[in-house]
Amino acid sequence: MSQKSVTFKGGIHPPHFKKMTENVPIERAEEPSLVIIPMQQHIGAPCEPIVKPGDKVKVGQKIGEAKAFVSAPIHSSIAGTVKKVAESNTPTGKAVCVFIESDGTNEVCESVQPKGDLENISKEEIISIIKEAGITGMGGAGFPTHVKLSPPPDKTIDYVVLNGAECEPYLTADHRLMLEHPEKVVFGLKVLMKAVGVTKGFIGIENNKPDAIETMNKAVSSESNIEVVVLQTKYPQGDEKRLINAATGRKVPNGGLPMDVGVVVNNVGTAAAICDVFKTGMPLIERIATITGSAIAKPRNLIIKVGTPFKDIINQCGGYKEEVGKIIMGGPMMGLAQFTDEIPTIKGTSGILVLDKEDATLPEPQACIRCGKCVNICPVNLQPLIISKLSLKGMYDEAEKFNATSCIECGSCSYICPSKRPLLQAIRVAKKEIIAKRRARG
Amino acid sequence: MEKLLIGSSSPHLRSNETIQSIMLDVLIALLPATIAGVYFFRFNAVKLIVLAIASAVATEYIIQKLTKKPVTIRDLSAVVTGLLLAFNIPASAPWWIPVIGSAFAIAIVKQAFGGLGHNFMNPALGARAMLLASWPVIMTNWVTPGPDAVSTATPLAIMKGAEATNEALPSLTNMFIGNIGGCIGETSAALLILGGLYLLYKKVINWRIPVVYIGTVAVLTFILDGGFTGMSYHLFAGGLMIGAFYMATDYASSPVTPKGQLIFAFGCGLLTSIIRLYGGYPEGVSYSILLMNVATPIIDKFTSPKVFGEVKRNG
Numbered sequence A: 001m002s003q004k005s006v007t008f009k010g011g012i013h014p015p016h017f018k019k020m021t022e023n024v025p026i027e028r029a030e031e032p033s034l035v036i037i038p039m040q041q042h043i044g045a046p047c048e049p050i051v052k053p054g055d056k057v058k059v060g061q062k063i064g065e066a067k068a069f070v071s072a073p074i075h076s077s078i079a080g081t082v083k084k085v086a087e088s089n090t091p092t093g094k095a096v097c098v099f100i101e102s103d104g105t106n107e108v109c110e111s112v113q114p115k116g117d118l119e120n121i122s123k124e125e126i127i128s129i130i131k132e133a134g135i136t137g138m139g140g141a142g143f144p145t146h147v148k149l150s151p152p153p154d155k156t157i158d159y160v161v162l163n164g165a166e167c168e169p170y171l172t173a174d175h176r177l178m179l180e181h182p183e184k185v186v187f188g189l190k191v192l193m194k195a196v197g198v199t200k201g202f203i204g205i206e207n208n209k210p211d212a213i214e215t216m217n218k219a220v221s222s223e224s225n226i227e228v229v230v231l232q233t234k235y236p237q238g239d240e241k242r243l244i245n246a247a248t249g250r251k252v253p254n255g256g257l258p259m260d261v262g263v264v265v266n267n268v269g270t271a272a273a274i275c276d277v278f279k280t281g282m283p284l285i286e287r288i289a290t291i292t293g294s295a296i297a298k299p300r301n302l303i304i305k306v307g308t309p310f311k312d313i314i315n316q317c318g319g320y321k322e323e324v325g326k327i328i329m330g331g332p333m334m335g336l337a338q339f340t341d342e343i344p345t346i347k348g349t350s351g352i353l354v355l356d357k358e359d360a361t362l363p364e365p366q367a368c369i370r371c372g373k374c375v376n377i378c379p380v381n382l383q384p385l386i387i388s389k390l391s392l393k394g395m396y397d398e399a400e401k402f403n404a405t406s407c408i409e410c411g412s413c414s415y416i417c418p419s420k421r422p423l424l425q426a427i428r429v430a431k432k433e434i435i436a437k438r439r440a441r442g
Numbered sequence B: 001m002e003k004l005l006i007g008s009s010s011p012h013l014r015s016n017e018t019i020q021s022i023m024l025d026v027l028i029a030l031l032p033a034t035i036a037g038v039y040f041f042r043f044n045a046v047k048l049i050v051l052a053i054a055s056a057v058a059t060e061y062i063i064q065k066l067t068k069k070p071v072t073i074r075d076l077s078a079v080v081t082g083l084l085l086a087f088n089i090p091a092s093a094p095w096w097i098p099v100i101g102s103a104f105a106i107a108i109v110k111q112a113f114g115g116l117g118h119n120f121m122n123p124a125l126g127a128r129a130m131l132l133a134s135w136p137v138i139m140t141n142w143v144t145p146g147p148d149a150v151s152t153a154t155p156l157a158i159m160k161g162a163e164a165t166n167e168a169l170p171s172l173t174n175m176f177i178g179n180i181g182g183c184i185g186e187t188s189a190a191l192l193i194l195g196g197l198y199l200l201y202k203k204v205i206n207w208r209i210p211v212v213y214i215g216t217v218a219v220l221t222f223i224l225d226g227g228f229t230g231m232s233y234h235l236f237a238g239g240l241m242i243g244a245f246y247m248a249t250d251y252a253s254s255p256v257t258p259k260g261q262l263i264f265a266f267g268c269g270l271l272t273s274i275i276r277l278y279g280g281y282p283e284g285v286s287y288s289i290l291l292m293n294v295a296t297p298i299i300d301k302f303t304s305p306k307v308f309g310e311v312k313r314n315g
């Protein structure tokens, strides 16, 4: 089948760095002896721990209750005893965590039951099953999935788009997932389509993964209402709004949400997790992540239980082969740099990227030469040179006029700048100030 | 981990492109035309090019030392300015012309306004305009290519009949390869285009300014000055190619917005055609670009790109 590659306007072509792991099959990480499970792993309200030290827990047992709508419950990834409930470092900052010591039995909680035939489950039930299973976006941002599936009644949804672009350099977890478990992705997509009552689903994949495109094409060959969309390899192709634009031609309004144009976007990993929930009943307690980078001895794609410390995982990848310059959760463009490796894996850990000193050292910024490249490539059509300049001068009201808050923080501008200016860093400051001011105004 | 790592803000990846690599690409692009200039105008060209570059770099170094700013001569931007200025003077000029010109370009046009990125006009063009105003005879004393270097008129001057001359127009082929009277670097259209294509390929410049600038001149001169032949002379004679590919694309003095670049380039083309066809002066490229340089901040201001998915401007 020949498929035309679609894309969006703007964007950059960073080196892929995917060779190290793209042909390495997914393996299971070793069973952790201790997990540290944060009660905040998603965007939204943190969970309340419902276990206390000394409690016995089983695999898949709920240990954190979501009290708000924009929140998702949290489950134990192992069987064992709760050691303590205390604040600890997590990849996204300090949070209350439940420390569980494994008893080695991996006994599964009674509540974990297959959900039966999809035919016999209603929309509402699907959404509540997804919510109860603690499913959150697995592409990185970690937005609770059931919220996306519950549009206000005045919005009609026409399409579900699955994001298999994996446009971040280095990461190959989604790529491997599509190659090894295409059926899970397709089943998850069908669940999602039923949940929002649509008859058309897309799976977007960048054309640097021809094997994944072929596999997914095969997997959907008997599904008349699911289409694989081949995307041009370009960063940030996997950004929601860029993806919708490429796949459906629709443009999400500035400041709007995908549902405003009748689209729901989910990551392929999220779809596979949803498949697991319906087939086995197991809530989201583990995920696939790519462990890679210049300082990792043996880069791998691993299934990791939530709560497993980074350090343990890195040891299973041969440990550090060079002095560590930087540890990043996620990819190099949008990932979060970490202060230590003593932090747990969370639902949104798509990768653990460890760079050596040389890769981690950023060049000294020079004066802006007004080359216009940042303007040319910004996928949102902003003028990063102007917004960052205004931000550095503290002129946040002016920055707001230049639409600073529309920045999707993709980092393309900082990447491309020949003067190596930390553009996004300055724009983030402006965004924060503007939003704080808006809140203050009420 | 005993020692805490540094948690810097994303992205954690930077492109390999630097100011220095960009300037090096410009120099590479200008190399064929430089060699042609040396071939056509012999030792005079070598002398003037070396002096212009040396003066530009020395001026930058001295000023940055005096003002206690970091010395940035290694970014090669002064070398580019010096070379471009040399391209814009006739091969018969005395040694002090490039020295004064480069010093002016760097000291006044570039550094006095805050250095690279802050110059509101192209330094080499600013210096050329100054030289032309101060020493008009020297700056228009064109010589024929080759060892004899007798005085001649430029093709555009012949076309215009601006100078009392009974010379015939050179053939289009000679003009295309650069075997004609003119400034050191502006004569060989073919090699300048070649270098321009290299810059486009390396993404140092984008297509908007050169294509729209040259296109505008092509259309206007085709209609207003003798159809295809007239148009060809206007395109390949004089400073259009060097102006469109290397001067008008100067980062600091041209707009950063895509729409602004289109307007800027159209303005350059329009002014160049008007000056050449109706003005009292056979060349028009330098002044057109300089005028549009001055308009750049305004153009940028009114051409802010429409934000992705923006429904109503500032709504």
Ligand code: SF4
Binding pocket: A377, A378, A379, A380, A381, A382, A384, A406, A407, A408, A409, A410, A411, A412, A413, A414, A423, A424, A427
């Ligand atoms: S301004 Fe924001 S959206 Fe635009 S390139 Fe920079 S980070 Fe991306």
Ligand code: SF4
Binding pocket: A367, A368, A369, A370, A371, A372, A373, A374, A375, A384, A385, A416, A417, A418, A419, A420, A421, A423, B256
């Ligand atoms: S990319 Fe960098 S140097 Fe170029 S205009 Fe933007 S901020 Fe200035």
